[in-house]
Amino acid sequence: MLNIIPISLEQGLAYALVALGIALTFRVLAFPDLTVDGSFPLGGAVAARLIFDGMDPVTSTLIATAAGFVAGYLTGIFATKFKINSLLAGILMMTILYSVNLRIMGRANIPLLNQPTLFTPMESLNMSRDLPVIIFFLVIALVCKFAIDVFLHTEYGLGLRATGDNEEMIRSLGVNTDAATNFGLGVSNAMVALAGALIAQDQGFSDVGMGIGMIVAGLASIIIGEALIKPTTVVRLTLAAAFGSVVYRFIIALGMRMGLAPTDLKLATGVMVVIALAIPAIRGQREKKLNLRGM
Amino acid sequence: MAEYMLALNGVTKIFNKGTQDEKRALDNFSLEVEKGDFITIIGSNGAGKTTLLNAIAGTVETDQGQIIVNDQDVTKWHDFQMARFVSRVFQSPTMGTAGEMTIEENLCMAELRGKRRGLKWGVTKSRRLRYKEVLKVLDLGLEERLKQAVGLLSGGQRQSLTLLMTTLAPPKLLLLDEHTAALDPRTASKVLDLTDTMVRENRLTTLMVTHNMNHALKYGNRMVMLHQGRIQLDIQGDEKKKLTVAEIVAKFGQTLKDETLLSC
Numbered sequence: 025m026l027n028i029i030p031i032s033l034e035q036g037l038a039y040a041l042v043a044l045g046i047a048l049t050f051r052v053l054a055f056p057d058l059t060v061d062g063s064f065p066l067g068g069a070v071a072a073r074l075i076f077d078g079m080d081p082v083t084s085t086l087i088a089t090a091a092g093f094v095a096g097y098l099t100g101i102f103a104t105k106f107k108i109n110s111l112l113a114g115i116l117m118m119t120i121l122y123s124v125n126l127r128i129m130g131r132a133n134i135p136l137l138n139q140p141t142l143f144t145p146m147e148s149l150n151m152s153r154d155l156p157v158i159i160f161f162l163v164i165a166l167v168c169k170f171a172i173d174v175f176l177h178t179e180y181g182l183g184l185r186a187t188g189d190n191e192e193m194i195r196s197l198g199v200n201t202d203a204a205t206n207f208g209l210g211v212s213n214a215m216v217a218l219a220g221a222l223i224a225q226d227q228g229f230s231d232v233g234m235g236i237g238m239i240v241a242g243l244a245s246i247i248i249g250e251a252l253i254k255p256t257t258v259v260r261l262t263l264a265a266a267f268g269s270v271v272y273r274f275i276i277a278l279g280m281r282m283g284l285a286p287t288d289l290k291l292a293t294g295v296m297v298v299i300a301l302a303i304p305a306i307r308g309q310r311e312k313k314l315n316l317r318g319m
Numbered sequence: 320m321a322e323y324m325l326a327l328n329g330v331t332k333i334f335n336k337g338t339q340d341e342k343r344a345l346d347n348f349s350l351e352v353e354k355g356d357f358i359t360i361i362g363s364n365g366a367g368k369t370t371l372l373n374a375i376a377g378t379v380e381t382d383q384g385q386i387i388v389n390d391q392d393v394t395k396w397h398d399f400q401m402a403r404f405v406s407r408v409f410q411s412p413t414m415g416t417a418g419e420m421t422i423e424e425n426l427c428m429a430e431l432r433g434k435r436r437g438l439k440w441g442v443t444k445s446r447r448l449r450y451k452e453v454l455k456v457l458d459l460g461l462e463e464r465l466k467q468a469v470g471l472l473s474g475g476q477r478q479s480l481t482l483l484m485t486t487l488a489p490p491k492l493l494l495l496d497e498h499t500a501a502l503d504p505r506t507a508s509k510v511l512d513l514t515d516t517m518v519r520e521n522r523l524t525t526l527m528v529t530h531n532m533n534h535a536l537k538y539g540n541r542m543v544m545l546h547q548g549r550i551q552l553d554i555q556g557d558e559k560k561k562l563t564v565a566e567i568v569a570k571f572g573q574t575l576k577d578e579t580l581l582s583c
């Protein structure tokens with residue numbers, strides 16, 4: 025029981041970036057962005073390929089993050105400029121990225137075991153790598169959470185939030201909501217790609233399939249987090265996403281400990297999300313749990 | 320022509336062009352509005368009142384004609400670009416504010432209408448102090464609820480807030496589209512009086528659509544009546560002051576057969 029805590033913490037904090045990204049699109053922008061399943065492995069692919077080719081890990085990670093921004097921004101262009109349904113825009117980008125990721129890596133999997141990564145310095149410390157890695161991911165998650173909190177309280181950030189809340193109103197106040205949507209999707213997927221880049225380095229390889237089910241896992245994290253921390257403000261929303269991610273990974277680890285097969289993980293997560301979304305409907309509440317634009 | 324704040328020259332808007340449902344919402348429509356004019360607009364359902372305001376605000380693309388605001392041709396401008404000149408209050412109280420955001424955040428967004436939005440902090444201390452002051456004008460106690468979500472307010476409170484928001488950055492043009500229609504009569508008349516005060520104090524050039532003929536006659540210095548996308552009646556000054564609802568009904572009762580009549 026106790027030994028699942030470090031691994032849940034490490035994973036939960038690492039994947040908190042994904043949950044934060046999804047909270048930004050689904051919750052703040054009210055845009056159901058499915059790019060995530062492609063931008064997460066994109067981050068892993070770009071970082072792994074660059075590190076494998078001899079670039080230093082910091083620059084590689086930054087470039088991977090930028091690649092995620094571009095992917096998200098393009099999904100935004102599909103939806104806002106080409107008027108493609110928001111769900112379909114994300115699915116298209118996700119599908120396109122599958123080939124792109126294979127191209128970037130040149131194969132389905134790049135091992136990083138003998139390469140210098142962001143985690144190499146922590147491994148040379150005279151102690152177990154668990155604690156420094158957890159602290160590293162905690163710091164990254166907190167910095168990202170704090171940065172989003174601040175961003176969403178700036179003049180531009182207010183316009184971005186209103187884009188998800190009342191698009192017509194904020195357009196009449198002078199915000200180009202298409203541009204705001206594109207930018208928001210870029211930021212969200214940049215964070216997701218950063219998570220992909222970091223997790224690939226942490227686990228020692230990048231795999232083209234590592235993004236499958238990422239959205240559903242992220243949504244599960246957010247739903248769990250919001251059940252525990254009512255997201256009445258931006259600060260609470262991002263806290264709920266990050267905290268929910270840790271709790272979700274803990275539940276999963278617990279489930280596996282009790283005999284859940286790793287192959288059934290996505291089934292379990294999917295059912296969890298369906299139940300959470302179904303409760304209000306079954307209770308006869310008209311209120312929609314996911315109030316999204318373009319749906 | 321420099322003296323006009325707004326001019327529409329032969330503006331036509333056709334919905335569903337080339338189909339069975341083709342509809343000329345604005346038909347070769349021309350109107351010149353002077354700086355400081357407070358124009359009330361009436362007309363039966365479907366006369367084109369909302370389309371007129373949408374065309375001016377840039378939310379509806381026109382098919383023909385020219386729209387000039389403040390001596391600039393804005394015919395092709397997008398709605399978010401028109402925000403530089405235009406401020407709007409919609410019919411539904413939920414449309415003019417962001418319900419999940421706080422009162423002070425809504426005020427801040429309104430203060431920034433049509434301006435560049437950077438990465439500076441939004442609701443600063445000095446802004447919050449100003450909002451506290453201006454909210455007192457409403458006498459609704461909202462100055463004590465700055466950090467509450469707007470969604471918690473009643474329709475009347477929300478509409479009053481929306482009105483106040485329009486004047487934080489006084490617009491060249493204020494467009495009101497039946498902005499009291501969703502409110503109960505008492506709240507509606509309070510919001511209307513507030514409107515009148517704000518328009519006068521800020522000398523705002525205003526177009527106010529209403530389906531209440533008494534209101535159309537009571538407020539403003541000019542009244543325009545629309546029918547099938549055209550102007551049917553356009554009176555101002557003393558002529559407008561002398562006009563009565565009965566006279567309008569006697570003359571135009573044929574074309575005003577719905578709520579506009581019922582409301583008088």
Ligand SMILES: Nc1ncnc2c1ncn2[C@@H]1O[C@H](COP(=O)(O)OP(=O)(O)O)[C@@H](O)[C@H]1O
Binds near residue numbers: 335343364368369370
């Ligand atoms: N988006 C639209 N698509 C099709 N027809 C429309 C649209 N908007 C308005 N119309 C039509 O244009 C005419 C004028 O509508 P509108 O300007 O809303 O009238 P009013 O506000 O005076 O009641 C009506 O016949 C209406 O059905």
Ligand SMILES: [Mg+2]
Binds near residue numbers: 368370
């Ligand atoms: Mg109308």
